[in-house]
Amino acid sequence: MASSVSVTRVLLWVAAPLLFGTLVTQYRDSLANTGSLQCAALSLALWGKVSYPDSSTYEASISSYWSLQEASLSPSCVVKPTSAFDVSIAIKTISFVNIGLSCDFAIRGGGHTPWASSANIEKGVTIDMSAIKSVVFNKDKSIASVGAGAVWGDVYRTVDAAGLAVIGGRGATIGVGGLTTGGGISYFSARKGFACDNVANYEIVLANGNIVNANSKENADLWLALKGGSNNFGVVTRFDLKTFKQGKFWGGSILYGDDASPALIQAFSDLNKATGYDEYAALIQSFSYVSGGVGFVVAANIEYTKEGVENPATFQPFTAAQPQFINSMRTSNLTDFTVEQMYITTTFKSQLAFLQSAYSNFKSISPQLSAVPNLSFSWTIQPIPPALTSKSAPLGGNMLGLDPSEGALVLGLISATWDTAADDELVYRVGKQFYDNIVSEAKSKGLYNDWIYLNYASKWQDPIGGYGVENKKKLQAASRKYDPSGLFQKHVPGGFKLF
Template sequence: MGLKHVLSFGILTGVTTVAAEDAFELPNFNITQTLIDNGIDISVLSGKRGGAINSSEQRCSETCNSLESIFGSPKVSSAPPDTYWSLQQSSVHPSCTFSPTTAKDVSTAVLIVRLFQCPFAAKSGGHAAFAGASSVEGGVILDLVNMNVRELSADKKTVSVGPGNRWLDVYDFLTPYGLAVVGGRAASVGVGGLTLGGGISHHTNKYGLACDNIASYEVVTASGKIINVNEKSYPDLYWALRGGGNNFGIVTMFHYETLEQGLMFASKRQYNASNIPALIDAFENAVQSATNDTHLAHFVSIAYSSGVKIASTEYEYFTPVDVVNPPQILKEYLSIPPLQHTTGNVTLAETTPGLTESMPAGFRTTMWSQSFRLNSELMKRMSDLFYEIAPSVPGKASSVAFQAFSQPALEAMQKKGGNALGLDPTDGPLFHALFYVPWTDEKDDKVILKAAQDYMSAAVAMAKELGAYNDYIYMPYSSPYQPVIRSYGAMNQARLAAVARKYDPSGVFQELQPGYFKLGDNAPYGPTVQ
């Protein structure tokens, strides 16, 4: 659905397919009156508005001028945020960056960009690997970095977390209470994108994904309303936010359910590449054994750098472990001799810097994602193929990481009405592959992206041959050439689109916020690397 032109003083017109009794935003919605209701003096708004301005550049300039008139220069900057992970994101040049501190600030900003019809992007941690994901050329970036509340409820069963937080911030806050949440595994990743895209966690085997463990969300909608979304208040929107990405509103507070967590076992190990078959066998057996023990988190990664083949693993177990007498589920892994390792019983916060160090900021990056039925033969063939192509891939180092969606994890994803991802426990267990490359020279972009796409296409072909293919693509690890939402299945895709039409009938979060993975059939950059 296209955006409607703004008529005199911000009245939107247009027909929505949502029945009148179900309408969340009325057809005669008045942006200007809503701004007045937000306490905004509309006399300070800049120039002409919306459809009265033909140039996108002028519309966005007027938007930025209006934001600065309302909020002042400390919250409005002409520079892009300096906290993006990938160089592709940080190379985008917005008309301005707005850094709100409250949900009401965000509400006003959404109304202002609607009024002037200026494209925008919302940024939490900025950890995506492609331009336009949480950045926008020539538009307005809503940088949520200063919305960094962390507040534990009186009964300690939930914690309120602003979208400006990163996972280390959250775990450092909760550790003194002996608590944790089902959240990300890398210190510097923001809470927003990971949670709205699903959110693989150390705790996924037992509790599901991060999105499956949200008590409620505070959301700013396209009409500037600030609503509390939970399983009972807005059940359709609550479901859609569990994996549906940035397509429904801007989450200004996540209320995570807490869990008890003291010291835990953590081990990071590197191996000679000759151990890869044994590691894959151990991976498969550990995934199968999760039906008896959900306390283990683990992945196997294969890498190539400067002619060297290497394998690495990471294991976390919910409780302290004596490596002389480990739980049964860990014994096969720990029997494989590493080249080096770091092992101990530590806090959850202390486990998170490792992944951040292995995927550092400041590089051009690409990530490609695909899920498969658990199949060790496929994993071994994918490993062989990786080492065939890796020497021809420019870059600092390339890698493929194998991670699990165990049977208990898939079952945990079904609680509270299930999430939007379309993962069925009857299809499990599954494993997920992440192809990752960092590099520095822009001239290598096409070669690297094409190699990544060709690798993943070959892996899919092998999986189909072995009867191990699964459609699902994990949003936070995906490339702009992958149709993530389509991988959720036709029924879920249609249901997500219906929820979006209900809460955003003018298509603000589909078109005025054009970046990341939208609800149509297409990938952000199209299907093929050009």
Template sequence: MAAIVLMLLRVILVLVGYTFAAENGSTTRYCELVDSLIPGSVSYADNPVYRESLSSYYSGQESDLRPGCIFSPKSASEVSLFVKIVTSKQNCSISPQFAVRSGGHTIWSGAANIDGGITVDLRAMNTLELSEDKTVAYVGAGGIWSEIYAQLVPYNLTIMGGRVAGIGVGGLATGGGIHYLSRRNGWVCDNVYNYEVVLASGEIVQASAGSYSDLWLALKGGSNNFGIITRIDVPTWPQGLMWGGSIAFNYTHQVLDGQAEAFSDFMKPENFDDAADMGMALIFQNPGNVYAIGNSLYYVEAVENPAVYQPFISIPGQVGRQLVFANASTFPIQAGGTLPPDTRRAIDIVYSFKNGGPDIYSSIFESWENGTKVLAAIEGLQLVLLIQPHPVTNGTNSLGLPPSEKDIVLTVITAAYAHREDDEMVQNEMQSIIDSHVSLLKRHGLYIPFEYLNYADKSQDPIGSYGEEVKCRLQDASRKYDPDGVFQTQVPGGFKLFN
């Protein structure tokens, strides 16, 4: 069937009179062809749809890029036809490069957008359907998690996805994914029953434990290296009201010591509570050179002030508290999902380690604070150190992490600032802070060489951090399902398998 479709496509190419030559603007020609065969799906720079798509990216690094056109499919069949078009090398033309986005929340330039090529914007593919017994949700890959949750509230259900507003389905579910239920149920990708994916051939396949199982496993951490995800099928979870919110503190040594001790105790396996998901943040803000400390506390049961959080709740120096009962759709909206005003540049760098004593956290805090002093003059700078627990994985993924471990910590330093001219200085000092943390953790035998892909910077190698065995398995899956390397060369964005 695929061969027949491709043959018909080639006939159409001839009939509509398109000839391709690199010197005659290959990308433009392909944009025009896609537009002619899938009417109304392509927008150009003079179109409001194009401008809205670019402005909706999380970071300025992504929205600054200017694709030759943006393709906005509404179905897997349209994605399939698109792939067949852009991989059909008519008259020895140069095939266009393209990028794929769902939420567009990854920060670094080129992750889900492209200069001069074609950007595939999946956000129109945002359907949500439930199985008859409402135990399975069928979710379009262009959906936004924070918008999906609200549709499940009437059923007292939720699904596992992003924890802040604006995060898209497809990227999160192929890079890992952390949810309020992740200490209980693992990474989001651990819980994907099925990926509907368009391969480089244009074939639409259903990858699950029982069909294309090697591809299914590869997609659970392998990101955009195998095809374009158009739908995921995931379990629903009973979820009524949950409890949570935030506490803000003055930045004092007493509070820092209290946070170090409380978080170290929280991460001890003997204190594990699978209903608890949290984050501890140190924040520096310029102008004003303001420091603050905050805890985001979430508990998926309807329990107020649960015992596991008492060490945090009892820390003195609180300047604000918002801890409430709400449904699972409320908290991502409260958390927000945009950069601070006038700070369109951003960088994330991530690392992982085994829990240590309070002194480890105190040293991490001190190193971060020293770094803020170096960067204090950067206009609009917000530098955040976020420390949180890893999901407790069940091992159904390609992340290379041991299952059932409860004391692994995930740390990300995020910088937001105003001007691209400051990119290099911010990047270098952030890396200096990270290097000092990693050195400390290695000295104490706590460092884990796992880099969470959805938080990783372009300078990092998250897929390599899964380990050689896993990476080789992912490369084998790429060769099997994408033998011509379409998603390695025509899709240059994201973390590639053969770099």
């Protein structure tokens, strides 16, 4: 028998159209731009799960965003569902209210994307998924079912205890939902592919409130669209992730002085091979400029996921490079390694001369930011070899548009952290200038690649367009089929839209 609480919610939902149809008509002009009516409807339909400014629940949600830009926004209310059923009610309520007036909403998973309005909203409604975070195995532990509001630290603690792993993020506080629907690069990606390639099933709430599954046999076109298509089709409430056996492995971070940069660029170029790439190797290499007189430093986050192997030949050029200030290399588990962390991204073919030129450009442009207090301005490069991109097709494909025949690629990320809004314009301008310089040179040398990694993209970039014309058409077709009213295109401003 259904609980009294569930019955009450259903009755409230049935009554809501009668009550709010009248309110929409009477108060449209005064409420159209505030989200107040939407919040009132949600409060009735989801009793006790809607919070307002000045409440502790609301403030806890807003203050937990990764970037100050996101935390500076003030939605009219925050909805915190605890089940797919709650999400269904929320979407039905929002859809109904939007018949009478237009009010936008945001969907927040881990809240890690840095630019404002990506997962929060000024006025309107923010749906905070953080309470839906369970991690449960199926009977034979071949699948870990993960709530869409979980962060990867939640997941890894559970799978580590079982001697297993899943393909997921490389930071403990990164959200499962955003990373996975945007592609997702893992320490294991050269062995297993992108995170989205390893989702057996998505549970998703559509624009009409229906809760459906998307997998290779059921709503297969939606399953494919969600493998890179982000938040354009509904609200994913559960990811069924494929597991695999994995014990402890060797990894950690090394912080170098800038004198090590030439050797590290050479080592990166030698590692990122079109053929013969060591599939157990994972690397994030960052060149950084730190204000306050610190200057240039280099950091390498290194993981080698073959159990029982320490300091393999693959990584010895990195472990030998000097000078080193900090070295945390050790053998540990997945949970431990993910506790260690303006985005603009670009992709280009791997070529030593171009890497050296881009590094020189980074060094020449960074001192423009010397007066910005507490600034860290970084250029991060990661290998995207055919060993990684070739894994997608056997797993059902994805929407990312990467072709293994393109050879070894380099994923470049320009990022920065700083303290004050007064410096925003300068930091953004210098970051964009560096990006423009890299792209211009890559294009002139025939090294530029159209792929833009959605999870690193800045607000003004077009990662969906970078997937290719045919893949974009497939995504648009899925949107028309599963969201014919365009709710997630017209009323969810965060993310990257299809139309």
